Amino acid sequence: MREPAYDTALAEEDAMRRSSTIVSIVVHAIVVAGALMAQLVAVGPLPAVPHEPMTLVGVIPVRVIDIPLPPPQHAARGPASVDPIGPSVAPIEAPAGVAHEAAPTCTDCTTTDAIGVERGVGSSEIFGRADPIPAAAPPPAPQTPIHLRSDMQAPRKMRHVDPVYPRVAQAAHIEGTVILEAVIDVNGAVTSVRVLRSIPLLDQAAVDAVRAWTFTPTLLNGVAVPVALTVTVRFEMTR
Known part of the structure; x- marks a missing residue:
């Protein structure tokens, strides 16, 4: 228990x-x-599914109607028509006689010689006459300066200017010859000067003097051309 x-x-x-x-x-x-x-909180609300309205399309029956075609029409054939001979058709038979036309008379006509040269009344014989051949044009003048050659007409000095002797060179008893290259245009004017052999105290005086010179135009085949010349300027002190 x-x-x-x-x-x-x-x-x-x-x-x-x-x-x-x-x-x-x-x-x-x-x-x-x-x-x-x-x-549920982490996933969030579910997206709403859009609802599209449905459209019902009705089928309309189509009735096909046969349209009868008209019967073909046949043109009535008849005898072919023949055009009568009109007045524009040439006659078949030749005329009885043909009149001869008289030759026209000419008071001022040209005649032909046996060699085929035409002559006019009162005109001279033109056989063997030909137009003169034009002379060939001269070649164009060069645009850049060229050095003086033997086939060119050399320029002549029209104006000469003596150089100014610098006082510094005189005080230093500096003498000598400065060699320059001068470019002369088609009018004979000196457009540029370049020193070829320099004497430092005399170069500028020589260049200034040559720039003031003038020449006659240089001709090549009768045409004025720019030319490059070599010139010298002598500096010498008087004693």
Whole structure:
């Protein structure tokens, strides 16, 4: 026979086991519900699916009507018509006689010699006459200065200017000859001067003097051309 205290302990143990089971079920339900809510919040609302209205197109029956074609018309054939011979058709028979036309008379006509040269009344013989051959045009004049050659007409000095002896060169007793190259245009004017052999204290005086010179135009085949000449300027002190 069991004791009352033992039965009481078993009853309390069963009650605690049932209560723990219920609490465990409730806790699991809360955890599952929380997980589902978290997923729904993370995903967000689902996009709405647009609904397009449906249009029903009715089919209209078409009736085909056969239209009869008209019968072909045949043109009536008749005898071919023959055009009568009109007045514009040439006659078949030759005329009885043909009148001869008189040769025209000419008071001022040209005659032909036996060699085939025409002559007019009162004109001279033109056999062997030919137009003169035009002379060949001279070659164009060069645009750049050229050096003086033997086939060119050399320019002549029209104006001469003596150089001014620099005082510094006189004080230093400097003498000598400056060699220059002068370019003369088609009018005979000196357009540029270049020093070929230099004496430093005398170069500028020589260049200034040559720039003031003038010449006659240089001719090549009768045409004025620019030319480059070599000129010298002598500096010598008087004693």
